[in-house]
Amino acid sequence: MIPRYTPSEFAILWSDETRFGIWLDIELAACEAMESEGLVPIGTAKTIRNLNLVLDPQRIHEIEKTTRHDVIAFLTHVEQLAGAPARYLHRGMTSSDVLDTGFAILLTRATDALLLRLESLLEVLKRRSKEHSHTVLMGRSHGIHAEPVTFGVVLAGHYCELKRGLARLMVSREEIRTGKLAGAVGTYAHLSPAIERKALESLGLKAETVPTQVVARDRHAALFGAMALIAAGIERLATNVRHWQRTEVSEAEELFSTGQKGSSAMPHKRNPILSENLCGLSRIVRAAVTPALENIVLWHERDISHSSVERMIAPDVTTTLAFMLDRATQLIEGLVVYPEQMNRNVQRSAGLCFSESVLLALVDRGIARQQAYVMVQRNAMKAIEGHGSLLENLLSDEQVVERIGREPLIRCFDLEHSLRHVDEILARAFE
Amino acid sequence: MIPRYTPSEFAILWSDETRFGIWLDIELAACEAMESEGLVPIGTAKTIRNLNLVLDPQRIHEIEKTTRHDVIAFLTHVEQLAGAPARYLHRGMTSSDVLDTGFAILLTRATDALLLRLESLLEVLKRRSKEHSHTVLMGRSHGIHAEPVTFGVVLAGHYCELKRGLARLMVSREEIRTGKLAGAVGTYAHLSPAIERKALESLGLKAETVPTQVVARDRHAALFGAMALIAAGIERLATNVRHWQRTEVSEAEELFSTGQKGSSAMPHKRNPILSENLCGLSRIVRAAVTPALENIVLWHERDISHSSVERMIAPDVTTTLAFMLDRATQLIEGLVVYPEQMNRNVQRSAGLCFSESVLLALVDRGIARQQAYVMVQRNAMKAIEGHGSLLENLLSDEQVVERIGREPLIRCFDLEHSLRHVDEILARAFE
């Protein structure tokens, strides 16, 4: 979480104020549930709630210097502010009851904020895909011209990939929406499953099925994995923008704002810096997956090795991904598309992108596939080396003309035919 | 995939024979679908099928030395064996149609074989959990005695974690069950969505929503992530076994077979080598997640950088996880449990594990929480340093006895009470 890459919503979400506020909510929700089971005097939570406590993170940090324990510091501060009734708070609970339940709330909120952003990105991708549904673009495999596609289909592919990412994130949200109020080692020695159920429900959470001292960390690792998959999907999109913007390709370009400068040395530069930035940030999100997986392996009922990792990666990764989603939305929203240049690139292939049509025409006329391949390849290689277009070369290859006939050979070079299924593909993407 | 860690089922699954056989199935399924659309003469697939071709992987590898392309080598071999009708195979298709559809079939089969193994492990965990549902075990946080749990609850926790792993793997199975017969850049230029649908259905697969030249690699990365989560769950279980078997703890032990030798130097050794091995193998499975995520970012309609990665990690990771599941099942099945030693360890805590009960009793009698904490802590620290048990120390602490009373104080040290919710927890795990 460095300011440069932190949407303000996430700065607030991961602040001390928010965290301590959530902790108090949890203590009060637990207290109320205990009241109804007779463990704590009726009205305790209400009394404290009515005090409208204003917690002071700074004061809590000072107390922690002595206790070396953040939840105890928090509780001490609350006792100092709320007086006598506060002694009933945290009854039978352990710090992880507060920490992990609070973490579940924070991560659920972060996930919700991510889901909203992802929906915006999907919306923009869909819109621009439809706008360019039939804008012809040279398809490339290995970076080499292959056969034509449309720009709309390409964006639709990114749309579908990120939509799968959304589905996975929603599954992870359901997994992470899991708190725990089961005491020291998860046995409810001084609490009960009923109290936990009641309190967590009021907080919008479910209970861990079999808690240890903590909520199991496979849930968190799954969430970090789901986020990395979305980041990689954005990285693929951004990588394609970088390719489209290459000087020699020039098919699409990031919006270059007035006053923007591309280089401190070279005034002529307009660089795909948003996209490159997204590629870098994806590495950051991806890098959190391994420590999150390592965090799963806690000793016995828990150790605290996961804590420092989570203090760093949870804010960093959710925030970075939020920033990426905002930036990717802005990138696609503003992307300047050059259909004429796309068309020019299609033309410059000298018809090579129709080589397969000719191959199939030969096969249909009874030539063995591998033999037909050789017949087309020799004419293609000539074209690649700058001698004529593929069609010209084929038309002067007697063996070929004899088999296919001039007119049918010319009909092999038909863009319309190649792209006749585009609408069906798009319908499949956006249905 | 080294023989030491390869179940024979996986050696067969990832063999050349299996892969080329699947490729032929795909070509024939596609051919049949094309027949019904009139692209290929009716009966072509049947004719070739009736030849019962015996493919020779060695021969294919030799052809590849010239073509430098494995699918073309395969097709050439099939043409050599099947003669004229074979020229209709692969019509309008690109290599990735065969490769990715075949890969989908292999990974789906691998996943099914993993799911079966995982179910066995779950079965054994459940059985042993029930067997030891009330076997008291010292609960530990930070490796330090905390409060008591039962061995059955601990195993139930592992059960639930791995069951979540099973659910995730089933989701990934559905995602990976995705083939593609859409031609060079995914536009069906010489095919149609209907042909693809028909052929894939007969192979038990769905079609990629918006294909490029390949099936999108986020599906594969999600699968590798799901496998790593299961591996980490096994690693946590294995780590706990290693702890239980430590000489000073001695609460459970891997089965030591007759003739087995623990050390070449020290004849007295019985080591938790299965568990240690599982911890190492988990690192291997986890290490595949990052390259699988990197594989997502293909250029344009595809590049082939993912291929070498998948040739290595797909067999390695699925096989290693299968081996881990087999070994973990055997480990838990044979685990020798020492309830008396567990009990001895509970006893040696000098009653410290009941410190919270006393804390709460003081709070219930009106002492502020942090003050009560100090009162219990001073008696606990004495016990830790070897002076008396916690109960003895508390009984001679006038301030405490005055507040709680002798009898209620003694009642704080009640194991039964601590563990009264165990059955409810287990019911939740296994319902």
Add this chain to the structure above:
Amino acid sequence: MIPRYTPSEFAILWSDETRFGIWLDIELAACEAMESEGLVPIGTAKTIRNLNLVLDPQRIHEIEKTTRHDVIAFLTHVEQLAGAPARYLHRGMTSSDVLDTGFAILLTRATDALLLRLESLLEVLKRRSKEHSHTVLMGRSHGIHAEPVTFGVVLAGHYCELKRGLARLMVSREEIRTGKLAGAVGTYAHLSPAIERKALESLGLKAETVPTQVVARDRHAALFGAMALIAAGIERLATNVRHWQRTEVSEAEELFSTGQKGSSAMPHKRNPILSENLCGLSRIVRAAVTPALENIVLWHERDISHSSVERMIAPDVTTTLAFMLDRATQLIEGLVVYPEQMNRNVQRSAGLCFSESVLLALVDRGIARQQAYVMVQRNAMKAIEGHGSLLENLLSDEQVVERIGREPLIRCFDLEHSLRHVDEILARAFE
């Protein structure tokens, strides 16, 4: 970089103030070098230097909102402050000349601060190793009692590992001490190698051998790798402390300060939280290695994907490692060692740790190794299962006594003899 884990020295090092200050130093050093080559009027740098500019990071950030380019924003700010002479700054340079040279200075300083800390840790490890050079400790393989070692030897092993880490960090320091003032694509089109040499020398740096637009990123990845190796060495040390402190082992313990609280629920707890924290932080440092390696693969003369990654991992990782080194030093400094408990644990092995001596005695008397193994193992297994000590069992095994004789058999159980090489090992470590 979260405040909790940030030594103040590193907060300053990675501040905007420090960075912009260094950038100005670089511009002035370059300017001076250009003056001596006649590219810029003599005295320009001196004039600006005499202005003692106070840069305002806030102002620079505001300018960047328009330029979207941080170095241009910085230069604009400097021009606004310094007026006319400032137009000669940055002549023929590109942003990366400033950024990468500045990054080299920051990383070199960070490395120096890490080296100092690592030397302190080594010093403490050496001191405590010597203090306990002959404190007998049970050696363990697989967590199982093996043969005795001394606590001093164990610490010496950690000392040597971390000393290798220091050597590697010094090599990386030399690699990272590399700047670049070669202009846009590294060709010195408007500069010269001589200017670069002169300017970098005055900044304590060397020049990149063959620059592109940037300093090559393998240098940075090597540095992150060297840091991860040190972090892993600390993690191994911390893991051992966690083992020693386990309730059943109790051989050493983290210093527990007055007022410290181990658990919010259980007043009796004293947990190895420093060590667990170190294990978690090591995951963070390790996680940076992969993105640092990915950063190497820049397109052509450079792309900017590495930048966002470095903005995050460079401060995070150097700072976290600094914190780890401080904490590890404090951990070992304060470690409470219990030699009596170590001795008690050695005793409880029922003499099993001498099984190899007996094995060798049998071999020396002409028994085949594998047969001797079986003879010792049968007596060891009895002892493990609680029946007698190994020596007692062997003394009543006629086959054994017959071969070795009672007295020589008893002499096999000699701790002094086992540890006779300890001083030589320590001498090797600390020479």
Add this chain to the structure above:
Amino acid sequence: MIPRYTPSEFAILWSDETRFGIWLDIELAACEAMESEGLVPIGTAKTIRNLNLVLDPQRIHEIEKTTRHDVIAFLTHVEQLAGAPARYLHRGMTSSDVLDTGFAILLTRATDALLLRLESLLEVLKRRSKEHSHTVLMGRSHGIHAEPVTFGVVLAGHYCELKRGLARLMVSREEIRTGKLAGAVGTYAHLSPAIERKALESLGLKAETVPTQVVARDRHAALFGAMALIAAGIERLATNVRHWQRTEVSEAEELFSTGQKGSSAMPHKRNPILSENLCGLSRIVRAAVTPALENIVLWHERDISHSSVERMIAPDVTTTLAFMLDRATQLIEGLVVYPEQMNRNVQRSAGLCFSESVLLALVDRGIARQQAYVMVQRNAMKAIEGHGSLLENLLSDEQVVERIGREPLIRCFDLEHSLRHVDEILARAFE
């Protein structure tokens, strides 16, 4: 290690035959050293050596099925073959003495084989760099035309990066050349440092400074890190080849052999598949770094979690890197370079690559830098949008012409001047 990516030298190196052969060498070297210290009868090693034992890996694997311990199985096999004298082998040693010393020999040999290959690659890079020392190529930052470089300089940059990789690998070789013959927990209880020194020296190794049961794993992790750095260097080179070969760029191309086929569907395709393959394989090598770092953290004197990891990554990674080095050498050796196309691409930039010269000319004539920037940028943007060349636009921009003058303005567009330092750069690279 899959056959497709395994040079035969590495198949042999990592075979059972080689490993068991090395183990026997170690046992005999240790035996000889013990003879000279009187621990074993003089002549034992010689007697066994004279038997010229032919070890049978299959037989060893069968014995292991019972012992579940590979070194004991090996020793049993040797005893069966060599009879009585073999009982003196392995005296006072532990399995890790053999395993880790053997591993050190294997990794040292693997490293030597890698170093030779890397030298070949460096040789080819140097040769082709010199061949194209003055072949002008458009330099690109962000994939966008920047200023000109030469193809020779670009290759020289790769040369220097990989040469740093060679230096690091040599350092790691020295670290990994470390064996250990110190018995069960590294105390030489039944051996001596002198014996170890003598035996290891005869095997070309040094002794671990402070051994535990094993050689410390930071040494191995450092080696895997060094290999990943080389792989990333190759990946950067291969990525550039992929860019050069893009249809629109076409500046260089992988050698396309006779009979080779680029696509099963499209006969016209010539794809940079070697380079793409290298990029994928780099992910594999990089993925081993994290488990290698995790392996460092062994418990106490050792656990065996590292073993399964190393059985897989050591052969896989060394072999894959060897394959990469061979392939990269072949790639650069055969690379078809198109200087005319490089020149055409330089020309198509409409002189934009000289924008910095004009900027500096304006500054030299007293215009403030940021103002000069705006003056050049407005003319550059016109050229980018297809209106005139940069020079044409500048010549009709009165404000510019007035300041610089027509002739000096034209002189700003001088390729020779831009590249005047090329020879000095190359001299620096190859000195």
